[in-house]
């Protein structure tokens with residue numbers, strides 16, 4: 001096999017970044033899979049340059065000019081940036097590959113801008129791509145392994161890439177780790193609900209933690225598991241074997257149902273400093289929050305008691321909600337969330353607007369078949385900048401009105417002060433204040449107000465939201481242009497548009513086979529046409 005010069009770009013920003021918070025935190029958002037690709041490429045004998053793009057780098061300085069193959073890992077919100085970068089490098093003769101959530105969610109669109117689009121990626125699939133490494137244009141090939149890999153290189157194997165990325169994080173440095181993939185729960189809107197749950201092995205957790213203790217005085221680890229602690233005793237046992245209490249801090253996303261009273265002291269003892277349970281709605285998904293048949297105010301009280309109990313053991317808790325679910329109707333869901341905030345002042349609420357990310361979840365097929373998905377450019381699909389599913393039980397104006405009201409309530413000065421008083425530790429208190437007054441709190445509040453006004457005043461916005469026009473309103477085009485900065489000129493023609501119903505169309509026409517499981521022909525076999 002030819003020795004390739006491989007570039008790997010992990011996009012954690014959707015364009016050039018400016019703010020202080022981005023400089024402090026973006027490098028901590030690095031994904032694991034680009035680092036895994038780097039390890040596997042080196043094992044296959046290739047030269048690798050991995051860049052975590054935090055929004056502050058000049059890519060022409062960072063990536064060697066003689067790159068043969070460029071992998072880009074991206075979430076959908078970075079898709080337009082990824083398309084622009086791919087276009088720039090393809091014009092220089094580089095073969096480009098897209099991986100990550102956007103590739104899994106929107107392969108039909110991404111093949112227009114990349115030579116390869118990877119779904120589930122294991123070592124064999126990667127080696128096929130490396131072996132072939134040839135342009136596929138104008139339409140690339142979408143390939144996927146049958147399932148997630150059963151093992152992944154751990155921290156020790158990825159250390160070179162982790163260390164160079166953490167150098168960009170000036171103060172707080174978070175090491176990305178995985179104990180499991182997939183989730184046994186079946187939340188219909190979630191990309192992980194259809195991925196088989198599997199653990200990655202207690203031995204690897206032990207080895208990685210022991211290794212990290214030789215590298216850092218007090219490592220801070222962010223578990224990237226979709227739902228940490230499903231095999232609670234096995235995972236905590238591995239941590240206890242390897243880490244003396246107090247030597248490592250952990251952050252994890254975990255269902256409330258896994259955070260029982262009996263488990264919390266153990267998490268506390270082992271250094272869990274931040275937990276992010278999903279509540280989602282007061283009227284459904286009760287299995288995640290252990291609220292049985294309760295709903296409405298009864299569920300609020302029960303979940304609030306539970307979260308307050310978690311806060312007695314873990315200093316930082318973010319509770320996640322999805323706004324606009326089909327089970328929600330009228331003012332009650334929003335008012336109940338306000339009551340929850342009153343009863344649980346120490347928790348920071350994270351709100352997501354219901355979004356359908358292409359093929360991510362089975363529910364999206366229903367939305368697409370019902371004509372409820374709007375063609376917002378991927379750039380806006382970060383759960384906040386746009387809700388691309390028409391709400392079932394709200395008008396757009398009525399929905400945004402309630403979202404504005406809820407965010408104003410959440411990020412009012414009395415609420416910020418109450419949260420600060422309820423947080424006993426310094427870092428959680430500061431984090432919550434900074435998040436509230438930054439683009440996340442005040443910024444989103446102003447943005448939602450602006451959208452609400454435009455729905456009244458700008459006919460193009462109203463028609464776009466109502467599905468009467470697919471011409472993107474100037475407000476949104478200007479926003480992408482602004483966010484992409486110098487990359488805007490590299491965005492290929494048509495790169496802002498996509499078929500928002502591609503998943504349903506492929507299912508209806510059996511075109512799924514062109515996107516489904518297949519292998520790339522290894523050289524010197526002839527290339528597969530798509």
Ligand code: SF4
Pocket residue numbers: 183184185186187190191192193226227255278288
């Ligand atoms: S519990 Fe969390 S990770 Fe699991 S399916 Fe539901 S939303 Fe996804």
